[in-house]
Amino acid sequence: MSTTSHEPNMVLVNEEFDVVGTRPIRHDGVDKVTGRALYGADHDTVGMLHGSILRSPHAHARIVSIDTSKAEALTGVFAVVTGQDLPETNAGTMVDTGGGNVDLKYLRENILARDKALYRGHAVAAVAASSLHIANEAAALIEVEYEVLEYVGSALDGMKKDAPLLHDDLKTNELGEKTDEPSNVATHFQFSKGDLEKGFEEADVAVEREFENVTVHQGYLEPQVATALWNEDGRLHIWCSTQGSFVVRGACSKILDLPVSQIRVVPMEIGGGFGGKLDVYQEPVAALLSKKTGRAVKIVMTRADVFEGTGPAPASHIKVKIGAKKDGTITAAQAYLAYEAGAFPGSPVGAAGMTVFAAYDVENIVVDGYDVVVNKPKSAAYRAPGAPNAAFAAEQVIDEIARALEIDPIDFRLQNAAKEGTRRVDGPAYPRIGCVEVLEAMKNHPHYKSPIEGPNRGRGVGIGFWFNIGFPSSCTIMVNDDGTVNLVEGSTDIGGTRASIAMQAAEVLGIAAEDVCPTVVDTDSIGYTSFTAGSRTTFATGWAAYEAANDIKRQMIERAAKIWEVDADAVEFENGVFKSENGSTLSMNFKELAGKLGATGGPIVGRAAVNPRHAGGSFAGNIVDVEVDPETGKVEILRFTVVQDAGKAIHPSYVEGQMQGGSVQGIGWALNEEYYMDDQGRMANTSLLDYRMPTSLDVPMIDTVIVEVANPGHPYGVRGVGEANIIPTTPTIANAIHDATGLRMQRLPMNPGAIMEAAWNQRK
């Protein structure tokens, strides 16, 4: 295997700060290396019961009857619930849970099936018992009579005229217009600019290919878990593992028909999410069981539950056609995107349509997107949702054209790269972006300059774009008399954001990162804060911390003015020191002034609630070298370099961590990960042995280059870095495999068997 890093990690710094850009030890670090940090499953309360969920063994079946009597009779069982315990709704009632608009009927039916089980693993009933073992035994005693129905296994099958319908009330939506006939196609959209025909006429080369992505999972190590206590005073308390405590509050409020004021969500430490812990699953079920029993109820998913009962990233069928002139100008691009929504509408096909050609400045584009329901778990977000599937297609076609034109693949991308002012196919023109800078950093990297030698070896490159988002965040900061501050925020810390948020406050106040004590609190204790997702937390909650710190700075200046008996505008604050010219120079540093607050008017609290707009998108690129065993088809990653525009890396170590983590998830996605479905629409590989995520032995060191093209929309120029890094990986590895073998892999995963098959077919 390939080992050791080839190049030191690089940070192409654009602006220096005192705290921002340094690498302090994260504030929650000690708790997490000693085992003291409390995650969802670690929560325990007096008299707590354990819940177990019975799931559908069928991909598509009508629920004829449910008999819970045997389960209820078992000693140690306290309650059983089914879909009938949730309020009934008609389709078309759209609600905003804070995670976007969804149909309440579908939202509820995904928690507990009502008339139909729509996927293998669909929750059908649940039990609360004195121990998990008893709860599991009881769940197995629930008798469900099913009428098994023909299932829809893929988007293309679901779009067929004679396909079985998942929902009789679902009609195709086209930008506000609905078709009359029920269909499995929930949405069709089209983006277009310029004149596609004209564009292809101008082209000297045109390449069209079809690509298949299979279903994959985020693979967070901590299974979903929730404990609910529906108190006698009517208030519902939920301790859970979530990327967004306020989103859980919002969703449970709608699902259970309970005002948000009656719900308190306590976000425990979270064991990974990658988009998969935005939706609620067992939270409302635990709540129903708690209401029936008057006791706290904890439900922890098994790994199989996680695979079959939570939202994976969708499979898709994609067609991409791109045309270019001999001189290397791309003249036209077209994409057809059919994405699996899973059992209920809402795949990320919209984002796929906006990002598929987002890295390129192309005059003539048409993109058609279809959101199709199939008998699989409702798809959920996964790191740049929708974009990696589209990139697997587009970046391979780009590679093929560059080869046809005999232009270096990075030069070809540079020649057509999106820039400030470039209009995306969905309309908006880019603000300042770092596409060109990322490509140049790739071109200048020693990895790209080094030769690739030896038989069966090849090199690939690829790039990807992700929007990132703003959304609301709140922050409160209290000044302590020892000159430290306590920072209170509501963003679940999934990868070091306590540090990256605290550092932005420290920068404003001229104190050390260690002098800020950040705490993530429950939904009763902080203003509304959107989820930890969309690469938004360091950007948006960091911005809230920046504003709250400035609120403190303003009040501290007033206090200094009061002490010195001067006007507030005569007081300056620089590098942590308050100064005033009043004959002689008066000065106090932050700590000194903090010590005087009690005697000069009392405590100072800073606060801010923000809803920032200009998130500033991020581009990422990969350079990958592989070796393919010609006898087994096994791909070894010899060398991997990831480049990403971070705008400004607040804590470079954790930015590198995001880039390395996204890259290795991409490697798993490219080479081995898939929901292997049997002929009954059931996932056959529901363990971490058979769902092959990369181990430490499967990957080399991941070399990183952080590019800093400041985002004009953020005080420190931050661009979110959580997502873009995974987008280029699958096509880059495919391009490297092609370089090594001449095989153009059009289906994921590119596992050894698939590569040998492709090799045999090529010889035929």
Add this chain to the structure above:
Amino acid sequence: MAQHGDRVRMLAGGTDLLVQLRSGALDNVNVVLDIKTIPELNEVAYDPGDGLTLGAAVPCYKIYNNREVAQAYPGLIDAASIIGGTQIQGRASLGGNLCNAAPSGDSIPAMIALGGVANVAGPHGERTVPVEEFCTGPGRNVLQQGEMLVSIHFPAPEARSGARYIRFIPRNEMDIAVAGAGVSVVLENGTITSARVSLASVAPTPLFVREAGAALVGKPATEESVKIASEIAREAATPITDMRGTTEYRKHLCEVLTRRALLTAIERAKEN
């Protein structure tokens, strides 16, 4: 043990048993006997003359951490050091691997190649069963009610002998063999005097391909000879298509793995 009949299972490392119990695959089982405490099942007795007697419950790491055994039976170490990962190897035993009788059990072809013989004890006394006859189907073995596997005996390695087990997996560790090949050869001035070939994951049980070994006897230890034997191995394999690979792909791997394993075994034999 007798009194519980087929409702009892032996617990050694438990790395398969506990998973099967939780999955509900063994709903009839309601008694688990921890046999790790029985001395005979933990013995590792090696004698250059008599060979190796390996207690059925000896965990993998105790096998590959044993210098003498590692020296004498590198082909066994090949398997013991790739079963599961570090933590699994702290518990999993070759005896357990054999009794579990999975077609993919990595150590079984290695043991067959080395001519291992299972020592079985039961209410009607003791008996021995060659490893290649131990497994009777997926998850099924020759043990009768009340019988248990005590140990496995391997003959002392002959001069100029070499063995090798390799498997193919998509990951580099923590994986189930798509196919595997365990082989052994004995050389006499460049000629193969005896050879054994066995395959994993390509039949209802680990497969002993007697004819592949036979084809090598009397042949020079060359790539050409090896090629012939590995073609026979490919033809002998009867794999199914499942999530781990297609029939065609697995048969192809049998040829590749047998060839690669034999070439290494020959190198090892020359060094002996």
Add this chain to the structure above:
Amino acid sequence: MPTVFIPSPMRSLTGDQQTVEVEGSTVRQVFDALDQAYPGFKQRLVEDGQIKPNIAIAVDGEVTPLGMLEQVGTESEVHILSAISGG
């Protein structure tokens, strides 16, 4: 005047025009003006005075959380998108 970019599925309403300029200093006013010029426009996008759930409005390249209340400048660009899920 603000420029509204018409998505292809709605260009039947505007006689295939890809962009339209109309008066208005908020999204609401812009849509009212559009509906005057091209009847049926508003009913495609608006429900009970709100932007329809599966539609997102971007002003100057940023999807607005304010919907109909969003301010629009004389040089502004207004885009009509299908709302993206997840993030």
Add this chain to the structure above:
Amino acid sequence: MPRKTQVQATINGEPMDFLCEPRQSLLEILRDIIGLTGTKEGCNDGNCGACTVILDGRVVTSCLVLGVEVEGCEITTIEGIAIGHTLHPIQQAFLENAALQCGVCTPGFIVASKALLDENPNPTEEEIRFWLANNLCRCTGYDKIVRAVQAAAATLQETTA
């Protein structure tokens, strides 16, 4: 309900006894009975390594050990790694090298790494990757974890040299 057995074992140097059902795993005992929740559950079938503990000197996944099996055994969990009030060099190295993101796999990696360095004080990168292949991490891509173990090995050798 199955009858419970009394089991005595030494956990993080402290003699303890507990009652457990035959079907309860060591992982359940540690977390639910004794309250040592630093040991995590990620898969409950031995494939993620989050529940790694040291059992009589050998790393095992505690989900694949029955509580009744540990009678008379010595067990070290993540809570027993720090030396009194001082972090173990491996814990310190994980902090300094930013070798954790969500942190849920971290206890398993630290316990497994300690067992590695106890046995092999100066492992190569490949030896580290091979030893840790039974521990899955989905956040970091392993790069910083491997570097942390290398750094800890260096520190430990200085202090023992």
